[in-house]
Amino acid sequence: MTLDTIDALARxxxxxxxxxxxxGAEDGAPGGTGTIVLIGPSEPGFWPLLTASGEWRDGAPDPVDRWSKRVIGALAEGLGGTAIFPSDGPPYAPFFRWALASGRAWASPVRILVHDRAGLWVSYRGAVALRDRLALPAPALNPCESCAARPCLSACPAQALTGEGYDLPGCHAYLDTEGGHACLSSGCGVRRACPVSQAYGRLPEQSAYHMRQFHK
Ligand code: SF4
Ligand code: SF4
Incomplete structure (x- = not known):
């Protein structure tokens, strides 16, 4: 089995x-795990597929998590592995740590994760823990190293997400103002400003849904 095989099954x-x-022993994986494979949305197309699902249409809570558990759970079972989800806990699986160790995500200048493909829109729908030690590719290039303008640092109109970190109350307060409409309807302006995010193809509707969950 290879990572390419798993990618093809996920597509x-x-x-x-x-x-x-x-x-390693310090990474909080289930005992006997040889490889943790992180799974995220492949854009474009993720949101239309998810919103056509039974989990979305049945009106019950947490459709995205329930869809992820069904689909990634079946993927893991077919691979003979164990599915792990960010929403399961406490204790929660250390996805941030795994992301940094995955060779494809880094702490951005605004301290949140940036991914080589998803940029600041990165999210992990789940992971598959496998007993085998699969061959890993060479680490990807950190996009921030070639991003001279670093627009993420100055994109937040409320100065709530900057190189100094994240001012959560300040963000929520701004979202309650008229100026917050763009973030609520299209997603966080900092995440939108990243050129890697812009090339990823995530729909504003998906970001609007997550903003509604975030800013209830
Ligand atoms: S805007 Fe540039 S520096 Fe900021 S996270 Fe994106 S690639 Fe990195
Ligand atoms: S959602 Fe808007 S106000 Fe909040 S951190 Fe992002 S850009 Fe700033």
Missing amino acids: PHCLAVFGALHP
């Missing part, structure tokens, strides 16, 4: 391998 569900690691 019909508009999912993709977003990185992988061989966890």
